[in-house]
Amino acid sequence: MTNPDPKMGDSHGKLGIVQPDWMRLPYAAPGNRIGLFGGSFNPPHPGHLMVAETALRRLNLHQIWWLVTPGNPLKCHRNLAPLEERVAAAQALARHPRMKVTAYEKVLGTSYTASTVEQLKLRRPHLNFVWVMGADNLSNFHHWQNWQSIIEGVPVAIVDRPKATLSSLSAQVCQRYAFAQLKEKSADQLPECKAPCWTILRGPLDETSSTLLRNRGHTLG
Secondary structure (H helix, E strand, C coil): CCCCCHHHCCCECHHHCECCHHHCCCCCCCCCEEEEEEECCCCCCHHHHHHHHHHHHHCCCCEEEEEECCCCCCCCCCCCCCHHHHHHHHHHHCCCCCEEEECHHHHHCCCCHHHHHHHHHHHCCCCEEEEEEEHHHHHHHHHCCCHHHHHCCCCEEEECCCCCHHHHCCCHHHHHCHHHECCHHHHHHHHHCCCCCEEEECCCCCCCCHHHHHHCCCCCC
């Protein structure tokens, strides 16, 4: 099976049905450095934006794709807002011209990051992907399905988050792949590195979290 034309952005789903823009893959030129920033974004908040901005700037990315997942297997879906609402909220927040919001994972039918990354690499082999994540996700990263294939499949950028600074380097993934750590001063080289390779990006912190907002009664819609 041939890869779809990247200029088409994977615009057609099953049976030739045209997908809305937010269910397509953004276009990127061959050789572009693309950050993959996944999450449920329930709701998206300034902390997410700060992570995305830090990665975009420090890694010298051409684009960063916000991958809004249909559902997070490690989290309770009881309070999960509809996908379209979370996409719209993310689009309203990520207004930078090099930030793209997509729910392409819905098209792929994948529920796990490892599968999503694998499929994106197959569909866009000409792009240099980096997985971008907040440091607050490190504590349970080793519980993600096939987590080793993520860090061994693409370079990983871990962006500092409040109360996660000291625990970052003690996380299981950082201990196991200590040999693959790239010094922060060389972070702009990460997208060109062969995995496994990871770095921690430190910068401004924002205390906001989706859990805090939901506990305060903030909902989408």
